[in-house]
Amino acid sequence: MTSASFPAIEGASQETLGRRDADPWVLAFEDRQYRRSELGALTDGLVETLDRRGVTHGQRVALMSSNRPEFVIALRAIWRLGAAVVLISPSWKRGEVEHALALTRPEHAVGDQPLLAELMPMLHLDEPIAAVAQAPSRPARAPGDDAVLVFSSGTTGMPKAVRHSHAGFGLAVQQWASALQLGARDRMQIVTPPSHILGLLNIVTVLQAGGWLRLHRRFDIDQLLAHIESDGITVEMAVAPIALAMASHPTLENFDLSSLRYLLWCATPVTVSVAEAVTRRTGVTWVTAYGASELPVLTCNEIAGARLDNVGRAVPGVSLRVVSLETGQELAPDEVGEIEAQSNSMMAGYLPDSATAPAFHDGWYRTGDVGHLDTGGYLRITDRAKEMIKVRGFQVAPAEVEAVLHGHPAVADCAVFGVPDEADGEAVMAAITLRDPVRGPVDEAGLIAWVGERLSSYKRPSEIVFVPEIPRLPSGKALRRVLKERHGRSSDY
Template sequence: MSDQAALVFEERQYSLAHLEALTDGMAGALAKHGVRAGERVALMASNRPEFVLAVRAAWRLGAAIVALSPSWKQAEIEHALAITGARLAVGDQELLGNLLPMWHLDEPIPTGGGPFPATDPDADALLVFSSGTTGLPKAVRHTARSFATAVGQWRDVLGLTGADRIQVTTPPSHILGILNIVTALETGAWLRLHRRFDLDLVLRSIEHDRITVEMAVAPIALAMASHPALESYDLSSLRYIMWGATPVTASVAETVTRRTGVGWVPAYGASELPVIACNPLAGARLDSVGKAAPGVTLRVVSLETGAVLGPGETGEIQARSDSLMAGYLPAEATEDAFADGWYRTGDVGEIDADGWLRLTDRVREMVKVRGFQVAPAEVEGVLHGHPAVADCAVFGIPDPADGEALIAAVTVAAGTAAAGTTSAPVDADALVAWVGERLASYKRPRTVVFVDDIPRLPSGKVLRRVLKERYGRTSDH
């Protein structure tokens, strides 16, 4: 096995042989910690090589990783643990260690370990989280087989080989982060893992490490487009930049290409089905997420009748693939995600006669902030807990940096009023902080608007489209 670096983190370098030895050692340590085949192990950690080792070590034992975001607060962690049944933990976050027995990633990794038994490819291997219409995050279950299939699809559509060099700045607990990491290592590509996102560091790494494929989401693309010294960096090693997680903002992508000469490859996936579509590496288009990935079958169905539609007709995008999730936890959430065996993406779009997929809207009311799904009902539940809030509704508006931004419309309880009025005020910033204290930072509203009433149907369903029309262009955002 080659001694060349496979994973690099700051000044530390790991060859594949070194990673294998460390993985064996950590697997042995986790086995002593009580991890067994079929166990669900909560993993909550910052970006670091030990995160990668923990994932590989758990898989070596036939256990499943429950990937928790290090930005989560205690209530979010407790919910995730309750629905997944995780009883053991690995990580570097004190909040998780207070809730479960945790093997800390700062512990020295022993050498040796094994031999390890053969594992079941159809057993759960990875659980990531996707918010649902109930407002509480659901766990997306991937088996070893389904995730390995997704890795192969990602490698194929991106044309990755052992000659490629990539870097990862996105949280590894997010499906895109862990997909990029595992795909790079499985392909034999050179991988730099960053502790956090820093644009100048990313650009310097492209130049000095001769990165060949850059993985980007909307905030990274916008930061590149607006960087005053972008031209001072040598980005000539890049074959392309992948745009994922949100629809492409064409003006931003075109600005980066004009200033650097580097083109884009838009792609489309979900936690439930990591690789749905991707543009061809030659002839990529900014107005489409591309064509169905190899091994993925797509169809469009009517939003009203569920009937299958023809080319160019607009409806819900549905998909089938061996890389599709095994289901959700809680299990009862799974049924609504499928129609006749097809996964309902919840996205609205059309597929033309040549197979190009264009997304136009979202069936569900989810808001996607920086690639993370946010359920309005979850944020509304927190706002409703504030004594000054009588009613509220949360919705998303397009945002060039984050994909979408959260706006909260709030009516105040009797005896209180918005700041600037005569009765006891409730401050918009205080409501944003209230949410921030209870939920991850990306779930905080960008803006709070005070309204006289929340428009609803007789059934009680919020008319979010009305709110978007009334307040979606508020100057405050």
């Protein structure tokens, strides 16, 4: 199997892959392991199947799948055919999937979710994939062709599709491998959704670096800790919920975690007390990093001696600056403003196209995050300029949740905002005024369930407060910051 198995990545060689033997084990799932040659043969088999179904260069293919080896095989096969992958979260409800399909207009679908199969013809990943020796070569794709479309919510409340080219995403993979110093000796396990940019980036980077990867259907702290020990995991992605589960695990010291080079904290601000508790109990230190759906790798801390009060410095190939929230002018070191970035690994743009221009300022990508760079180039994130809520690394648009709550017959008005949460980074909170409060309070659990039935679980409010009125500007804009100050929780970030 050659480096062409991941055609989104340019210029890979056998030296880059760092192979220690001719056909190593590269992927594990439950009690099954796959050698590199087996993954190649299964990819070639799915290439032939998709080719017969009419998948061709330049088309888009929706991929809605749980975390399983067939996801990796489908990803590779679609890229081999020169098509772009539209990643749809398996946690999404019908309305969210319908919107994603209408926005991206994929010609084909692959996955394991009945919902996608109801909306368009789908090749089910439970169907056997016939391994073949080698599929015929296909037309080469251009570096600027779309490779993958992932979704990131916007201020309008409707998810936007983030377009990444083969060249751009390939560079992001190289940046990630270099920043984490990943090689053929490394072993990682993935419990984060593969439809999210972080899960996708880790899967592709580990396999491209010649390492070994275990996929999990779902997060289970005991399984995760047991596999660090049994599989000799060297790099563990421990986003906030995983870190909290480790810190609070009653028998954490009973697991042998000595194979770990470090634990990696991404997607949410570091909760220092939690990270320090894990290190104190295990002896394993942390590395912090920062990225976005639009620019997958922005910063990373040093592997040795990383600090928890910042997210490191810009990785090679990424430029950072901080600009005034009022004037847009670049600020001096240690001055707080909005973080902007430039890189060739940046997204090619959004769908709809009209959303792309507002995301940039003089050619710089506006992250929406607020922070400051010190004189050494280390970045600290302190807040967000945008009103997005970030739950476990997923962006939640308040307007989207508000639209659902406004559909409840008892809700007269509402506003949704984020509050600090130790486990998830932020939690969704809703302030609600009732149409007829005299008749008695509406059941809070019922309102939360109302949202949960219509949106993904991470968009569901964790708490609802009933207020006499929603504070608003004359323009009608809800003063979410006021509500957050009145009803939010304190934070030690």
